[in-house]
Amino acid sequence: MIRWLAALLMLGLAAPAWADEMRPVAIQFEQMSPDTWQLGWRQPIASAADDRHLSPLLPASCRITGAIARRVAPLAVTGNARVVCEGPVAGQSLGWPALVGQSEAILRVAPLDRPVQVYRLTHEEPRATIAAKPSATQVWRSYFALGVEHILAGWDHLLFVIALVLLVGRGWPVVKAATAFTLAHSLTLAAVTLGFAGLRQDVVEALIALSIVFLAVEIARGTRETLTRRLPWLVAFAFGLLHGFGFAGALREIGLPEGEVPAALVSFNLGVEAGQLLVICAVLALLGLLRRLRPKDEPLVLRLASYPVGIVGAYWLIDRLFA
Template sequence: MRAANCLAALLLAALLGAAFAWPDSARADELRPVAISFTQLDENRWRLDWKQPVASPAARLAFPTPPDNCRMAGELVVRSGAAALIGGVEVECDGSVADRRIGARDLVVAGDALLRVVPLGRAVQTHRLTASEPEATIAGIPAAAQVWRSYFGLGVEHILEGWDHLLFVIALVLLVARGWTVVKAATAFTLAHSLTLAAVTFGYAGLPSRPVEALIALSIVFLAVELARGDGETLTRRLPWAVAFGFGLFHGFGFAGALREIGLPEGEVPAALVTFNLGVEAGQLLVIAAVLALRRVLQRVSPHAEPPAVRLAAYAIGITGSYWLFDRIIA
């Protein structure tokens, strides 16, 4: 019985964590890495622009590091944006910047940075900088897979760090509880938010962020209520793919807001959208596999411990979703 209780605690740990992170998770839909753009103006002059998300008005602007053969050649311009500091400056470079290093060591302390290098007459390069790899090498001929790697990683990161989307997926797994049925429902969720994300990106649809965030929270509360009802028949158990698809349309507006913050590479928008969504799907499948595995172990070791563990998880998810719902309505 002691082992069963430990396993039940493991199952709940991932779900209850959100309940103790309300202040940080109330806007969990945001994906806001640092955005850096290095754009060539003529043979020797480049423009270095960057946006640094900040948590407080007292934050100071950090600086990216240009290639070592470049120097500042204009006035630094700094302005404040929505929860961000924005900097820009012209730099002059001696010779080619190909194979030179450009980085953001001071900017990636609290998160990732997305770097775009835009040379004249050549393809745009996209690099994802992290705390462990804060610099990138500017390629003379960029690899076609750069955008795919960068936006795939951003998609995985967004679903794993975005608690609102993550709790929806976890509640769906616990509610449906059948392997392939869950995968199909999660895929319907991905397909729906992919459609909305594409529609918003290309200007065919759009909704204000506040009602979108409230509807995302409402979707979590809806699944939590159904989960708390026990093993009885519910709409989601009858039509899991339909419920996942319907709510996925609204979650897509949230993903669109996240991508709007980081931007999409010119000329590579379709590739970025596809790989971002593939990353989201990969992250979802990891979460689904982990929750199903924990539940299967609990069923084998102590079947009697599973129903109360799932019910407690439903309450934790429902309370968290309700908090987000009220916070997003009245904030």
């Protein structure tokens, strides 16, 4: 158990402090006339070793004409180019040349007088075949997968959900708290994405870290009666509104397909919920196993678990306040 807690602590400290920052490569391929397209891309830069001269892999019948306009910033490279294609591009592929590890790209293809196509590119599938008639489920599949990945790789949200389950601990109260958290961050995510609300991302990130520290303190208090233990769903709802701003920041980095904003928003949120349910079920299963094998040790184990949760949350809070 001590080794498990130590591993959780080291994993959290090693994780990126700005855990909401989903920064995939973004590629836009927009048709301007029957044979002319405008190509644009944004490549995040993680280190000085990253190649700043990459460009998308074009369909076989297409070529760049003129000079590529590149702008290099500290965290990203943006590029634009005019492309001429001989004949239709349907059935041909377009992609990115250097997707490694967990990196990914979002590709948008916007033909004249046809719906926008959205593809998610990964290391395993770095190219996508442009469809003559796009599937209605393209956006849903791509953004659902992004939502699942975000909650499972978004360390701060993940740790908050784990801490919430550890605090509440049992069946129906967990369901109510998780439902309140889901409803709250769904409302905020929609409001921010549609332009009805907004909050500075650095402030959001610091407050999310503070919410983790708050739950860790509540867990460490044991069974002492507090407002959080009496009304966990209310606390979950309040913090859910805050975490929704974080989800919105991630979705803003990913970008939304023009004309498909509602579908992308709903499918991303459903993906977040699916990932969240996986985490909740896993933690509840571990708690159930603990109660079955060592019921007397449950209070001690929960109190021990609160320390790595609190330390990681405090580390993120300090880092985000003074970075």
